[in-house]
Amino acid sequence: MIQPNSATGAVMETIRADVAPRESYGFPAVAGERKSGRELLVHQLGRCRDRASLPAGMRALTQYVNASHYLLVRHDMSFETDIGFVVASDWPFDMVRKLAGSISAAQSRMSEFDRCCKLMQPTFAQFADDVALPAGLSREYCAIAFNVGRVRMTLLLLFPEHYVLSQSKLRDTGLLVGYFASVCCQPTARQERESELTDREIECLYWIAEGKTSDDIAVILGISRNTINNYITSVMRKTGTRTRSEAIAWAVRNNLV
Structure with a gap:
């Protein structure tokens, strides 16, 4: 058992047993039948997958781990402009x-190696003091990172x-959310087109990874420095990165350089 840091006080609620009644996951009770909570969750996620119901599946995962709210985000979208990085949330x-x-x-502070090591590993962090929480919620939250294809979520x-x-x-949740998101969060054709890099953009990424400046790349490719910068800006927009270093990390993760 693990317990995140929290204010001292009596434990208000303990974890549910691994064996749970069917009705707790929305299934009718069957006389003499009891299934484990994990089995019921897998069954529920299968039904949500068939209906392409991402919110329902996320609620089932949230309930299973006894959490109160969920937020699913993708890291190939900018976190600074709007909330397009949010996939599903309550x-x-x-x-x-x-x-x-x-x-x-x-x-941005983590290396690519650190990001890989943290996949499927629940980690805990504290909200800043200026974040107002609903009454009764812990100021500590849990984060579980995973990949859906080339997209980190x-x-x-x-x-x-x-x-x-x-x-x-928590381990079950990390594994199952990766599976469930992979079948319910397939990119649309428009998203796939927007994320595709041109040959020239990949060329620029390669030379950036080799440590070349925009002026160096302009000489190598025989085009203007402004055109090189435009290619690099396009790369960062398509990959949801903010700096050249982040773009290089993205390219390494996706085997482009």
Whole structure:
């Protein structure tokens, strides 16, 4: 068992047993039949997948791990312009906007190796003091990162105060959310077209990764420095990165350089 840091006080609620009645996941009870909570969750996610119902599946995952709110984000979208990085959420809107900067800053501080090591690993962080939380929620949240194809995503969970968490359920949630998101978050044709890099943009990425400046690349490719900068800007827009270093990391992660 693990328990995130929280204010001292009596534990208000303990974790549910791994064996749960069917009706707790929306299924009718069957006399003499009891299935584990994990089995019921897998069944529920299968039904949500068939209906392409991402919010319903996220609510089932949230309930399974005894969390109160979920936020699913993708890291190939900018965290600075709008909330297009949000895939699904039932968090209060103001909290999402407050947390966006923290998520983006934390990602930029990590190396690509660190990002890979943290995949599927639940991590905990504290909200800043200026973030107003709904009554009864812990100021600590849990984040689980995973990949859907080339897109890195993170599930962030809120919990009631003084809540004891099950490590095994968190691991289950990390694995199952990756599977569920992979079948429910397929990019549209328009998104795929927008994320495709041209040959010239990939060329520029390659030379940036080799440590070349815009002036160097302009000489190598025989085009103007402004054109090179326009290609690089286009690369960062398509990949949701903010700096050349982030663009290089994205290219390494996707085997482009």
